[in-house]
Amino acid sequence: MVLFKRKPVRFLPAAEIEDENAEVWHIPQTGEVFTSYDSYLDRMDFYKQRRFNDQITGHSGLTFFEALKSELAGGKEVEASFPEALKGPILRKVQFQTVSRLDNLVDQIYDEFKHDYYPGEEVTVTMKGGDRAHGLVRDKTTFGPRALPDGSHSLPTTRYLVDLKDSEEETIVTDEHICRDRGIFTKAMLRSFIKKTVTRDAWNGAPWLVKHDYASQYHIDTRVPPHLRYDTKVMERKQLQAQKRAHIYHETNGHDLTSALQSGPVRLPELKPAPKSKAKPGQHGSGSKGLKWPLNMPVHGGNPFSSSSDCGTQTPVQREPTPPPPPPPPPKYPIEDLQLEPRDDRKRPPLKFLCRNPPAKVENDDAIQDDFSDKINMESIGPLLETWDTLNVYCEVFKLDSFTFDDYVEALCVASEKVPIQLIDEIHCSVLKILVDSEADGGKVRISLPEVDEEHSEEEEEEEEDASALPTPEPEIKLGRRATRSSLAKAEAERLAAEAAAAEKESEEETKHRAEQLLEDYDWIEHLRKRDFVNGGWERILVGLLHQLSENERQHDVCEELLHLLVPAGVDATQETVKQRYAQLDVNQRVKVLQIICMLTTETKAMRGYMEDCSETMTTYRKERIEWQRQRKQAIEDLRQLNEQKKILLPDNMPPSPPKEEDGDVKMAEPDDSIMSREADGEETEDDPATRKRRRPLTAKQRKQEEEQALKKEKEKAAKITKTSKPPAQSKQFTKLLKDIQKKEDIIKKCEDEIAVIENDLREADCPRTRVLGKDRFWNRYYWFERNGMPYGGLPDSSTASADYANGLIWVQGPDELEREGYIDLPADLQEEYKAKFDMTVPERKAMEESNTSVFNAHQWGYISEPEHVDELIKWLDPRGFNELKLRKELLAFKEKIAKHMQSRKTYLSAEEENDKKEETQKRMSTRIRDKSPDTSNYRSLQWENTTALEELGHLHSDPPPPPRSRKQTRKREAVNDAPTPAPAAKTRRR
Structure with a gap:
């Protein structure tokens, strides 16, 4: 069923329609009927929100109809792929289970059925000789434990009668020699099957119940046991609360609780409202709340049977004024962030912008910003970050060394025909390799490409050639019986319009790019299989890919724009020309190319397999973390008991x-x-x-006696000192206790260290999506790209690992369109209401609190690069708001790491600036090199080298693979290199 806020969507009850001729509106997917168009529109608006989840596949961010469609498709897939023989036994096991978490239930069921097989299942049998054969389970027999002669019991055993498919024979095997094929029964499949077939109510302790259709199909009892019913749980809870209230009442009123319990069940005190009667002048307070005196008793202690005249002589009591109503209770935090009062004493640290068209003018002191900001458009910042993150998170798939964001931006900005940069070539070649397998691996195309209608285009070209060869006939003017001047003028106008349209079409064809001429007799897929990348090879392959992708309507415009730049109409369509034209592209155009090909890699088998491996690895890590947490919890409990023993023994073992x-x-x-x-x-x-x-004079004997006496006295003194310093009799037990405490503390520390390592491994393996740190009060999103999917400082064995950072910045993205319209740019009436409450509108507050360095939509990005600004940002966030409470928590968790790598980035960039200054000083001192071309060796990106490809492939992606050596040459080289020496290239591969 489709979920909304983790709860099943409840359909509206059927409307009562008295007049059958009345107009109604119907939603066929839900069966709901509406008698008013407004209510129908409201319900459709609700269904079209992208806040629904597909329960089976887990997809989120869908409309109701998309989620329903996805759920039906996922349900059919689960029905078809899940083993039919296991459905009934698993559903019987799940029925009435009270495990609250679905993950725990899946683990429990999976562990129980992993090595248990049922008639009708297809299995693989390991024969006596070690051969494997496929078969079908026909029968299953389980034997209980047997009593052995020594009094112990053996484990229960199960035997299976299996029909072998190949030999058509039957064999009896135990569970040790039988297994399922890989992928037949997995946790993911089991989870989807349970989601589809089982439901659970939303109250604590509710059992899992098989849906009625499946229960009737597999003959499963649906009668819920009494102790698992909701009303039973409610009655137990009410009885417990009543007993607690009775206990509190008897304690406060001094009643004997034991006698009350012995006499019978506890009866709660009966509370009745005071009678509503108007107070007479002599009966003050008779109708007031909290009456403590009888109605006929005087307030000042008189006789209740005295006459009314006596009462009248008493001094009337003044009625106390009605107390003012209590102030409203303080708001319960957290609340909506913008409902908190503005504060002009705290402002968010100013943002910096890496572009030439920032939304606000700021003074940046960042080196990379000063160097390259005038070349980058704001629209390119998002794709820049997206492509850099993809290439670094999946660098193991691409076989690339990790690289810093600053080097990436520099390489895209400065790479040219005169300044070739290995990073640019390796990125393009490694990504293209993922799209199509090599010839050795089968040459399979791993992406879906739009088909190019070559026959149709050839026919059009032939028709155009034939039409151009023949003279263009003038359109004949068909004269009617009575030709007039107006009809002749109209025909002439039509002829001129047709000529103008033909001329415009010809001009468009002249300005068209020449990709088709470049790709004549050139199969880019075949050259990609052969890894023909050198001398403009990958650039030409890229043109072929863009030309085929341009057939897709969604990518047509951007591909056509890039093709016009790479193979313009006025230039010869050759491979060398394409190489030169690509070297002339600016950073914004290169980012568009990389974004297109990086998005294609998400469809490939290599990328999906890597994500699945990471998911399985994370599952293993989570289980290990749970085990270490259990050990730590047990050790903490043991340590607590040992400390209690220590407190008992400490008075007798106090040190002197x-x-x-x-x-x-x-x-x-x-x-x-x-x-x-x-x-x-x-x-x-x-x-x-x-x-x-x-x-x-002393004799020798007397001297000896004196020496012995002196030695005896020293021994007595030493024995006395030893006796006084000897610990009490319990000190051995106390010493052992201290050792045990130290051991437990060491175990706890070891567990915490292991948990920290596993947490970091989980963070690095979390690669499917980029995790956002959070949002602030103005719905700006904050990203720290080292948050997940990569090591904090990049790969430790990368060629630029000495930089000790990957991105080193906190990036701030503006709100999306819906958030901006719903929270920032409110309608005029809501803005006036907000201004009446806080003396300013939301945009005015945004400008004041963000130091006039704001981002206004999701296409605008700013960044924070100073470590001290991180502290200022944390101080600016208000934890009383929903958004900023979560964002502040994340920033505090990663604060030290963020500040450390920000400082590493500053050190890395400042070192390069110092080298540049030294080189400039040396150039000024030398007059012989003034007329020479500028030295390009000071670019940081030139230091990067793809050592991963060199180690795993033996060559760079952009270089052709080395030819296979002949056997004679190999033997000669082995004979020459009997004492191998390290190759000189190895010295430069690691820095």
């Missing part, structure tokens, strides 16, 4: 407090004093003869 400085000084001083006293005593015994006479 460090000794105070005073105690430390005393301890350190004691042995020094003893040593000093000993040294002093020794000096006295040696130097003072009186002292030596008074003391008895």
Whole structure:
């Protein structure tokens, strides 16, 4: 079914028509009938919005009728391609499943049926000798687990009876020797089949239900179990909420909840509105909200049975004034961006423009802008970015080294016959190779080309030649019975008009391009198969391609324009002429050619196969990421438990407090004093003869005893220190705990590193479409082309990898036509309403907040190149708006990468500027080279070299493949090159 905002489109109920003769309007695709033309138009406007999705194929951005047509076609394709034998078992398995996400359901079903086969399936059987044979499953027998002698159970086994097609024999095999052919049962097919045959309600916990047509066809029970019904879920939810409210009520009112539960089910308090009665003078507040006193009781505490006269003597109470209504609640953010109040203190950083006709005049300090902006039209910026992004995202398909956007623009601007640039030749030749296979690969044309009616054109040429050879007869004037002057004048006027038309046609034919003369006896497809690119070969092939594409109405005008430039009428139609004319094209015309041929590559098998491989790789990466995230989650939980154990053991394992400085000084001083006293005593015994006479000299035995005592004391001190510093008895357990905590932290870090690597791999493999960073309040789109599909700095082994950036800019595209009309250029009444609210119109606010550097439509582009401007842009964005909340989040996620590669771009360009200045200085100092032609070696794009083609093909795309070597020459060279040395070309291939 067709989806709108991820929900099935609900058709309007049938209208009640009382008068059968009344005029009605009918929509045949939906069966809806309308009694008024306005309601019919409103419904058709709704259906013609490009906001519908095809549920089966997943295509989005379609009208309802396009989505319905696509869904019917996709449904027929699914019905035809999905194995008939698997439909019934899979639908029985899916019925009443409660897995919420379709992706998880597909994975679950696919894993279960991947190695399970059913009667009627075509399979491939691996025979005993290793040979493979095709067959048809006739019967399937499943055996349960068997009890083994050791008490364990074996795995269940399944045996299949298969009819072999070639030998017409039957064989019995297990699931180990049977498999399906590749592409018969895939996740994509299973997902489309489930989308077509199964539905699910939009409430939490809803089961998947097989549609009634398929349920009756495959005899599947459609009675929903009671526990899966919506009303059961609602009753459970209501009971749970009632129990919570009762619990809160009893807690707040002090009732004994346990006694209430024992006495019976909890009954909610009965709330009744206060009686609506007019208050009498003596009964103030009787009808007021929140009544707390009985109606017959005085407010000031009197007897309720006293007379009314007593009540009348009481002082009347003044009625309090009605409180003002509460202020409206603050808006719940986020809201629409333009509904936030303007702020003149913050402005978006100014944009720069890479063109000669910018929408606003700005001063650019960008080197590339100063050099080439006067050659580029604003209309060419979008195709420039589109072609550069295509060539770099799919550089592995084209076998091209990646290159920076600045080098690409420079190459397109400066390439000429005098300045040949390898980048231009390699781009054209590599893209043309994708369109047609080489002779060695079969020479198949991989794109759909319009047919050229050669016979018709030849007949027209022959007729024109015959007509030109014969003299042109004057038209005969058929005179009636009564010829008048007026009839003769009318016939003469018709003759003159015919002559003028013929002359105009002849002049048009004279100004026509000469592509047909260039392509006479030249089959461009055959030359493309042979890879005949040298000496103007690829330029001539390109003319043949453009000439054939001009038969297509959508591409006729642009192809004719380019053909007029490449093979004009007044120039000889030769291959050398075409080569010279192409070298004279400006950057805007070259971009048109590249855009045409790059768009053709999207139809090719190589491009689609690469995208499918990337899609499968991304699926594998996502599964790996889920596994690493699961391990990280488990490690975090284990770490939390270990930290709780650490808190318990920490008081008993606190490290000893460090000794105070005073105690430390005393301890350190004691042995020094003893040593000093000993040294002093020794000096006295040696130097003072009186002292030596008074003391008895020590014998050798006494000296030995003293040394042993001193050594014993030192050991006791060391043991005492060791005893005091020895950790408590639990320290081993605590040490082990600390080691376990460190291990878990290492595991968490490893998981996070792996997840980061997988996230980057996912980003690089995401190649089908360019991801936009987001939109701002004025619906401008922001692109950072390194966001997906390529490495941040280009291929690391590219010849210009030292630049360390790919595009290095944030590009800003203006709003499309619908967004501009719906949000910016509002009708006059809505502009006045907006001005009454914010004191300015939306265009005035746009001019004020965008620093007068605005882009106004989707064909206009500006860019931000300074790292500090990225911070200013983030500050300018208001996270209270829908658009800018998402854009700000993306910018914050990639802020560091964006700033880094912006700085790398500035460094790369400034280094080239410094080299240019040095060369200019040297030229001024030397007078001998003033009259020479300017040196072209300072162009950055000349440093690029297609090392990828050299490594994979052995030659450049624009060069012919090397001829095959004879066996004798090969043997001679092998004999000469016994000790191989690195080739000199290898030194220049990597920088």
